[in-house]
Amino acid sequence: MTWTGMFSESTRKTTRPTRPRYLPPHMRSPQIGNASFLETGAPELTRPRFYSPQLAQSTRGRGPWLTARRNPNWEDEKFDELEVVDDTLEEANVTNNLEAYDDIPVQASGDNIPPPVKTFSEIDLGDGLKQNIRRCNYIKPTPIQRHAIPIAVAGRDLMACAQTGSGKTAAFCFPIISGVLKDSLSVTRRVGGGSEVACPLALILAPTRELSCQIYEEAKKFAYMTRVQIAVAYGGTSIYHQLRRLERGVDILVATPGRLVDMIERAKVSLGMIKYLALDEADRMLDMGFEPQIRRIVEQMDMPPPGTRQTMLFSATFPDEIQRFASDFLLDYVFLAVGRVGSSTDLIVQRVELVQEMDKRNHLLNLLRTQRSNGTPHSKHALTLVFVETKRGADKLERWLSRNGFSAIAMHGDKVQMEREQALRSFKSGATPILVATDVASRGLDIPHVAHVINFDMPKNIDDYVHRIGRTGRAGKFGLATAFFSDKNLHLAKSLAEVMKESSQEVPTWLIQNAENYSASGRSGWVRHRGVDYGGYDLRKDIASSSTYNDTYAVPAIDGQYAPTFLGSGGDDHWVASDMNLNAAAPPYGYGSVVASGWD
Numbered sequence: 001m002t003w004t005g006m007f008s009e010s011t012r013k014t015t016r017p018t019r020p021r022y023l024p025p026h027m028r029s030p031q032i033g034n035a036s037f038l039e040t041g042a043p044e045l046t047r048p049r050f051y052s053p054q055l056a057q058s059t060r061g062r063g064p065w066l067t068a069r070r071n072p073n074w075e076d077e078k079f080d081e082l083e084v085v086d087d088t089l090e091e092a093n094v095t096n097n098l099e100a101y102d103d104i105p106v107q108a109s110g111d112n113i114p115p116p117v118k119t120f121s122e123i124d125l126g127d128g129l130k131q132n133i134r135r136c137n138y139i140k141p142t143p144i145q146r147h148a149i150p151i152a153v154a155g156r157d158l159m160a161c162a163q164t165g166s167g168k169t170a171a172f173c174f175p176i177i178s179g180v181l182k183d184s185l186s187v188t189r190r191v192g193g194g195s196e197v198a199c200p201l202a203l204i205l206a207p208t209r210e211l212s213c214q215i216y217e218e219a220k221k222f223a224y225m226t227r228v229q230i231a232v233a234y235g236g237t238s239i240y241h242q243l244r245r246l247e248r249g250v251d252i253l254v255a256t257p258g259r260l261v262d263m264i265e266r267a268k269v270s271l272g273m274i275k276y277l278a279l280d281e282a283d284r285m286l287d288m289g290f291e292p293q294i295r296r297i298v299e300q301m302d303m304p305p306p307g308t309r310q311t312m313l314f315s316a317t318f319p320d321e322i323q324r325f326a327s328d329f330l331l332d333y334v335f336l337a338v339g340r341v342g343s344s345t346d347l348i349v350q351r352v353e354l355v356q357e358m359d360k361r362n363h364l365l366n367l368l369r370t371q372r373s374n375g376t377p378h379s380k381h382a383l384t385l386v387f388v389e390t391k392r393g394a395d396k397l398e399r400w401l402s403r404n405g406f407s408a409i410a411m412h413g414d415k416v417q418m419e420r421e422q423a424l425r426s427f428k429s430g431a432t433p434i435l436v437a438t439d440v441a442s443r444g445l446d447i448p449h450v451a452h453v454i455n456f457d458m459p460k461n462i463d464d465y466v467h468r469i470g471r472t473g474r475a476g477k478f479g480l481a482t483a484f485f486s487d488k489n490l491h492l493a494k495s496l497a498e499v500m501k502e503s504s505q506e507v508p509t510w511l512i513q514n515a516e517n518y519s520a521s522g523r524s525g526w527v528r529h530r531g532v533d534y535g536g537y538d539l540r541k542d543i544a545s546s547s548t549y550n551d552t553y554a555v556p557a558i559d560g561q562y563a564p565t566f567l568g569s570g571g572d573d574h575w576v577a578s579d580m581n582l583n584a585a586a587p588p589y590g591y592g593s594v595v596a597s598g599w600d
């Protein structure tokens with residue numbers, strides 16, 4: 001029986017035949033070709049290669065689509081009984097274009113790397129989890145999942161980089177859930193003096209409240225009916241309810257660092273039993289903002305040391321200095337880079353426009369008007385995410401847009417948590433199709449139907465740019481990203497041009513010119529490490545050049561289809577984009593690494 005067959009059978013058995021079938025986010029109505037709605041030269045995008053007419057047919061006209069929701073009675077929640085919202089989209093094109101990632105190069109380094117798999121069924125994940133993977137309609141693993149899951153299931157520490165929207169959440173959730181299932185299931189353990197202390201086996205840390213909620217929701221789906229207990233702890237909301245929940249026992253705790261430290265200090269959570277530690281957006285978690293808290297949690301509370309616990313770090317970007325920090329938390333780890341990491345996928349059409357600060361608002365209005373007249377004005381599914389630099393700027397732009405006939409809502413760190421959640425809900429549902437946000441929304445959020453990301457203000461660095469635009473073009477779908485580039489952003493010209501070039505985007509001549517002028521003026525701008533400052537590069541290779549350390553191994557072939565290619569042997573072969581010769585073809589990947597193509 002095929003997976004699809006089994007899935008249909010299980011839905012037939014449901015006791016609520018009138019309820020629509022659960023559809024995971026990536027199977028819901030996509031914005032195919034919505035990057036072509038701008039008149040001003042946006043490339044026509046073609047229908048994804050893996051479009052399924054059968055699925056589209058079977059869902060057409062059914063009306064409601066399903067979305068996950070937070071349910072306080074989580075224990076009673078049924079996988080196929082999640083909240084239903086009305087979907088007015090006539091043509092419910094259902095896509096699964098994950099084949100878009102097929103040709104992505106993969107670099108793995110470390111000792112004795114477990115080989116990748118081609119299917120989920122090749123890995124011993126446990127029946128319950130496998131059934132949920134089918135329920136989620138994850139037919140085949142994405143490249144990061146193909147490589148990372150076997151490494152993690154083998155118990156290895158892992159530092160993994162993969163492009164935004166390519167499925168990293170499942171890549172760390174599956175091994176954790178499967179590991180917890182294999183360990184005897186925990187309940188709240190009583191420690192000392194009769195006080196109730198929750199002792200989770202796994203801890204997943206994320207930088208924002210919204211992202212921790214999202215991971216929690218995902219993990220709950222993956223762990224549905226497995227008896228694995230999952231809870232979430234994040235700030236800005238009542239700690240009392242979260243503590244009550246923990247008292248009922250927890251195996252996997254998803255948390256933001258601040259709230260977790262609070263709970264540990266109140267002796268409500270102990271990390272003494274942790275076997276699995278995952279840091280999502282790991283580079284953000286270890287940068288200057290979070291590093292002291294993370295160090296405290298990982299090194300100064302009662303968490304078992306590296307070697308006793310398994311540690312997994314995931315992000316789309318991994319700057320050198322963060323890798324240096326991170327290696328303190330890891331033991332004999334595998335470094336995995338899927339794709340030329342940090343470069344965004346060519347699923348995202350990137351446009352950059354030269355706009356002076358004072359003209360930005362009018363420029364935005366024109367852009368949105370054009371979008372409205374060319375696009376699908378009555379569809380609430382073409383969502384636009386506008387990034388600004390400051391919280392005040394977000395509020396002001398929200399008001400300006402509303403005054404000018406565009407329904408917009410702001411989200412930033414000065415809003416209370418309820419307002420933040422409300423803004424996100426309103427945006428996700430399409431009720432307010434424009435979200436004006438600060439970087440609080442730049443990382444990890446998986447919002448279906450984000451068709452257009454506009455960098456109204458450019459971010460401080462190119463990593464943030466990559467994460468921001470990664471809110472569109474996810475799970476193989478197409479997206480559009482527009483950047484307003486002003487005099488204030490000259491330091492970003494070079495790295496922006498490089499990111500665009502590497503994602504096969506057309507780089508405007510004026511941008512290249514600006515980058516050259518900036519370099520010529522003696523200022524270095526955003527300096528990239530060997531052409532990959534924003535992306536993934538195993539730092540241990542630097543050690544290798546000054547010692548006998550040799551850490552790069554071929555990724556083993558699968559059925560002869562997976563022929564690794566050796567692309568060079570040292571730093572000299574690397575493409576260094578410093579001369580700004582951006583039109584010269586850069587080697588696709590390098591770093592003296594052994595690379596292999598995507599997953600088939």
Ligand SMILES: Nc1ncnc2c1ncn2[C@@H]1O[C@H](COP(=O)(O)OP(=O)(O)OP(=O)(O)O)[C@@H](O)[C@H]1O
Pocket residue numbers: 024025026098137138139140141142145162163164165166167168169170315316443444445446470471474475
């Ligand atoms: N194997 C799969 N098959 C189908 N869909 C998948 C698969 N893996 C992940 N997805 C879907 O892809 C989308 C993106 O996944 P996810 O949010 O994990 O990306 P990510 O790599 O963590 O992105 P970011 O870097 O922005 O955090 C989600 O909607 C998820 O449900």
